[in-house]
Structure formats: C-alpha cells, structure tokens
Amino acid sequence: MADTNYDVIIIGSGPGGYVTAIRSAQLGFKTAIVEREHLGGICLNWGCIPTKALLRSAEILDHANHAKSFGLTLEGSMKADVKDVVARSRGVSARLNGGVGFLMKKNKIDVIWGEAKLTKPGEVKVGKSSKPVVEPQNPVPKGVKGEGTYTAKHIIVATGARPRALPGIEPDGKLIWTYFEAMKPAKMPKSLVVMGSGAIGIEFASFYRSMGVDVTVVELMANVMPVEDEEISKFARKALEKRGLKIITEAKVTKVDKAGDSITAHVETKDGKVSQIKADHLISAVGVQGNIENIGLEALGVKTDRGCVVIDEYGRTNVPGLYAIGDVAGPPMLAHKAEHEGVICIEKIAGVPGVHGMDHRKIPGCTYCNPQVASVGLTEAKAKEQGRDIRVGRYMFNANGKAIALGEDNGMIKVIFDKKSGELLGAHMCGAEVTELIQGFVVAMNLETTEEELMHTIFPHPTLSEMMKEAVLDAYGKVLNA
Incomplete structure (x- = not known):
C-alpha cells in the first residue's frame, strides 16, 4: 500500500510551490506536491517564461528592422512567422517543465497528480483533475501518485491565480482573449484592443506592436502601469506611443460587440464621451484573482479577503498547520515573491534561526515591454x-x-x-x-x-x-x- 503520510504537502507546483517543496526536502521533511495540470504552474507554462520568449522574438525583429542604423544591410524583408514564434515559446516552456520534473526526482519529492481539497486539518483529498494532466515525460518524477487521501502536519496552499473577468466582457477564447489565447495566436491579427495596462497588458501590447499589429490600450487609471512612479509611467507612455501604440487613459471598455471575425469595443472616457474601436480581438488584462474556490477553505474557516487567503509575514493562516504563499495569498502577484515567501514559510516551520518575515517594500517589479x-x-x-x-x-x-x-x-x-x-x-x-x-x-x-x-x-x-x-x-x- 502506498505511503500517504507526509511532513509537508504543498498544493500547487508553480514557482512558489515547487521551490518551497525543494527547500522543504533540503530541510529533511518528507514532502509531496499536488498538481492538477502541469509542473511549473502558470508562470512557467503560460506566464513569465513563455511571454519572455515571445518578447525576445519581438526584440530581435525590432533590432532587425533598424539594422541600417547599425551600419548593417539585411537582404530581403524581415517578417515574423507566427507559427514558429509561438512554437519557440512553447518549446522553452516544455524544456523548463521537464526541468521541474527532474528537480522533484532529484530531491525525492513525491508528485501527486489530481485536484486537492482540504477535508480537515492535516488532511488533503486528491480527486480526478478537471483539467488535462500534462505529465513531464523526461524524466518522470519519483513516486508519481494520484487520487486518494493524504495527511501531513503542515499543508501549504500555493494554488496561484487566474485572469480576472469583467461582467459582460468575459473572455470566450475566440474574439476576447486572456493571456492564454494571446500567447498562442493561430495567426497574427491586424488590430487589437488591450483592456488594462498592467504588466500583462503592456507586455502583450508591446509584443503585438513589434509584430506590426495596430494596438490600442485602454486604461482606467490616469497612467499606464499605474503601480509605477508617475514620472516613469509618463516616460514609458511617451516611448510606447513613439513606437506606434495608441493609449487611452482614464477610460473604460463598457461593452464589446462581437461580429463574425471582429469586435467593437465601446470606450467611455472620464468626461462621459463614448467612442467605438473596431479590432480583430480584445485582450482582457484587467488583473488576476486568487484560486481559492473549491479547495475546502470555507469548511476549515480560513480567513480570506478580496479573493485571497489572509496570512501573516510567515505565510501562516488563521488555521494551525495551514499556510498559503504566492498569488493566492495576495499581491504583489509575482513569481519571485511567491518563491521567497515559500522559503520563508518552510524555514519558519523548520525553526531555522534568523528567518525574517516578508518585507513587501523590497519586492522588485519588472515589466518586459519595449x-x-x-x-x-x-x-x-x-x-x-x-x-x-x-x-x-x-x-x-x-x-x-x-x-x-x-x-x-x-x-x-x-x-x-x-x-x-x-x-x-x-x-x-x-x-x-x-x-x-x-x-x-x-x-x-x-x-x-x-x-x-x-x-x-x-x-x-x-x-x-x-x-x-x-x-x-x-x-x-x-x-x-x-
């Protein structure tokens, strides 16, 4: 009979989850990680890494289009093959996905495939995944397990986040995209409306503009990338507009009309005026929300706030033995914050001397636009x-x-x-x-x-x-x- 008892179980294998699992194993804990879809989570498979691969292709194209300013002459015209650009991006993710599998095997961490639910303190029930499981092929992690009931003294929730949807403008995967669809277009659109100018929105706006797409960004706040210093935001906006991006601030998309192969976005500015922008697609980039549903938090009485689990500076929830890290534990929703938060959490559990709580003032933020x-x-x-x-x-x-x-x-x-x-x-x-x-x-x-x-x-x-x-x-x- 398979061993189902652990010192530490981590739910979710994104950057926060898998790094925490590795540190847990290093500290001598018998460790398992539960994953419903793919190792590496959103960041590695659909976020940080593949978007940077796309942006690298865009950067090279930008340089090539300005080769003459470097004294270089390129034969023929430079153009992007969207199929190959996307294939390279997916290949980068696949390579790193396999790398996480290797790290699980190296550190003797059991991988449990399926969807986790907290049934009582110290217990996790793993059921069949509602999503297609993409198991790493090379190498297969040691101790791959599946459905069943597992116990642990310490359970760490690292379930991440998903794109936020606005009522009436819900993504449909065809005309209204999230970053999932924007990352793997079947063909390059001629025009786009990007709703939201945070890191995700601006990075995709920058990528598609480099690919020759007519891009309009609509932002509710007065400045693009609103969390940034106002002077930097204004400087960046000027540079982005010089590249041909159209940016409308202090405005919102109130409605989207769909045609057979296009959308019309109704954009209302702060003075109440409404204009219409027709485009091939709209990318919804209005933020993300924590994955707190259907994992048993309510039954255990775990405190949540605005869609995220409430924790202290060491990742502890109000329920003894239960912790949360990363996006599900609130902003800033960044991979490096999740990793550091996880290490702090597990080292505190282990009683490592001198562990400092998370200091949010010292978390860097990066946006990889041009x-x-x-x-x-x-x-x-x-x-x-x-x-x-x-x-x-x-x-x-x-x-x-x-x-x-x-x-x-x-x-x-x-x-x-x-x-x-x-x-x-x-x-x-x-x-x-x-x-x-x-x-x-x-x-x-x-x-x-x-x-x-x-x-x-x-x-x-x-x-x-x-x-x-x-x-x-x-x-x-x-x-x-x-």
Whole structure:
C-alpha cells in the first residue's frame, strides 16, 4: 500500500510551490506536491517564461528592422512567422517543465497528480483533475501518485491565480482573449484592443506592436502601469506611443460587440464621451484573482479577503498547520515573491534561526515591454504621502556611453532617498535591460545601504549600470557625466 503520510504537502507546483517543496526536502521533511495540470504552474507554462520568449522574438525583429542604423544591410524583408514564434515559446516552456520534473526526482519529492481539497486539518483529498494532466515525460518524477487521501502536519496552499473577468466582457477564447489565447495566436491579427495596462497588458501590447499589429490600450487609471512612479509611467507612455501604440487613459471598455471575425469595443472616457474601436480581438488584462474556490477553505474557516487567503509575514493562516504563499495569498502577484515567501514559510516551520518575515517594500517589479520598466520601494508620491523629507536623483540614458553604443539611449533612472538618514527608499527605471539592473538597488536596500556607500561603490565602465551611481550622485548634487 502506498505511503500517504507526509511532513509537508504543498498544493500547487508553480514557482512558489515547487521551490518551497525543494527547500522543504533540503530541510529533511518528507514532502509531496499536488498538481492538477502541469509542473511549473502558470508562470512557467503560460506566464513569465513563455511571454519572455515571445518578447525576445519581438526584440530581435525590432533590432532587425533598424539594422541600417547599425551600419548593417539585411537582404530581403524581415517578417515574423507566427507559427514558429509561438512554437519557440512553447518549446522553452516544455524544456523548463521537464526541468521541474527532474528537480522533484532529484530531491525525492513525491508528485501527486489530481485536484486537492482540504477535508480537515492535516488532511488533503486528491480527486480526478478537471483539467488535462500534462505529465513531464523526461524524466518522470519519483513516486508519481494520484487520487486518494493524504495527511501531513503542515499543508501549504500555493494554488496561484487566474485572469480576472469583467461582467459582460468575459473572455470566450475566440474574439476576447486572456493571456492564454494571446500567447498562442493561430495567426497574427491586424488590430487589437488591450483592456488594462498592467504588466500583462503592456507586455502583450508591446509584443503585438513589434509584430506590426495596430494596438490600442485602454486604461482606467490616469497612467499606464499605474503601480509605477508617475514620472516613469509618463516616460514609458511617451516611448510606447513613439513606437506606434495608441493609449487611452482614464477610460473604460463598457461593452464589446462581437461580429463574425471582429469586435467593437465601446470606450467611455472620464468626461462621459463614448467612442467605438473596431479590432480583430480584445485582450482582457484587467488583473488576476486568487484560486481559492473549491479547495475546502470555507469548511476549515480560513480567513480570506478580496479573493485571497489572509496570512501573516510567515505565510501562516488563521488555521494551525495551514499556510498559503504566492498569488493566492495576495499581491504583489509575482513569481519571485511567491518563491521567497515559500522559503520563508518552510524555514519558519523548520525553526531555522534568523528567518525574517516578508518585507513587501523590497519586492522588485519588472515589466518586459519595449522599453522595459523596473522598480523597487516607494514611489515619489508614496514617500511624500508618508511625510518623508526626500532627495530625488535622475539620470538619462542619452548621457551614457554604453546605451548610446547599443543604440538604446532612450531611458531614465530615478532614485529616492530619505534626506535625513540617507536611506534608499525607492528606485525606478525605464529603458534597455533595466529588469536586469534593478537587482543592484534591491540588494542595496536589503543591506540598508546609504547614499554614501553607493557613492563609494565602483561601477564598471562602460556599462548601463554606471547610470545607477550617477542617479545617486544627482540626488546629492554630485553628478559627474551630465
């Protein structure tokens, strides 16, 4: 008879779930992970990774279309083969999916296939999945199991999130898309309306624009990527519009009419005026909501709030022995937040000394549009709301030698310091490769680095990273190369 008792069971194998399972096994816990569809979750299979593969194809096409500015002449015309672009993206996901399977086997983590339901404290019943199970083929994880009742002293919910749908504008998979359909179009549309300008909406808008699609973005708030610093948001909007994106802010899609092969979006602006935009498809990117339904939370009395499980800084719910991490535990709904949250949770369970609770102020955010946007910490407006006396520094890409040599001189870096203490409160960027640069400021904030220490740090030349130091210098009136 198969062993059904574990120290730790994790429900969901997205980035938060599978990383937590690995750390659990490293800490000596007998660990199992329950998955209803595919290892790696949405991020690896339908989110973070495959979208970056699509955006890489778009980036190469953008460069090719501007080859002449680099002194290069390409024979013939450059065009995208949508079938091959999508196939490459799916191949990247498949490769990583197999990699997660290997990690489960390597760490002796049992994989239980099916849908989990919490029946009582310490017990999980796994039933047949309502979705097609996509088991990794190479290698098959050790100890693959299925339907049955399993027990564990500690159960961690990591069920992720799904696209949010607006009443009356529900995705149908044909004319109204979520990111699932937008990621694998059968053919390239000629026109699109993107509803919502968060990271998902803007990334798809950027990708399709690079592919030559006529794209209109409709955003309810006053700025695109509304969570970003207002100055960075405005800078990014100008750059996106220069690429040909049409952006309508302080507006909402109130209704969508469907024809045989097109949609007409009714867009109402804040002054009450309504216009109609006809397009081949509409992408609904109005956010995501936690997968909290049908997993037994209500029966156990687990507290939830606005569609997410309520937890403390260590992932603990109000029910002893039950924890939640990642998207299902609330914003920011980011893979790296889920992974770190999971490690904190399991290390706290194990009694690892010196475990610190999650500090949401130090979670970086990245948007991989063209140009990229990245940030960490407080925006200028938030810092002022908190009554902080601040210093703000800025540095433009067009003064940086590496950016000019790359042909990527449209961008800016902005830093915010506490004037009294020199504490770095926030960093905000827009431009080439800023999603790689932002981690320098994240490390600085985590180490409680002051402006003086940053000024005495030697940055290599010529690099884009030099601009990070120049922005710091600018905040204190010491900028050298501007």
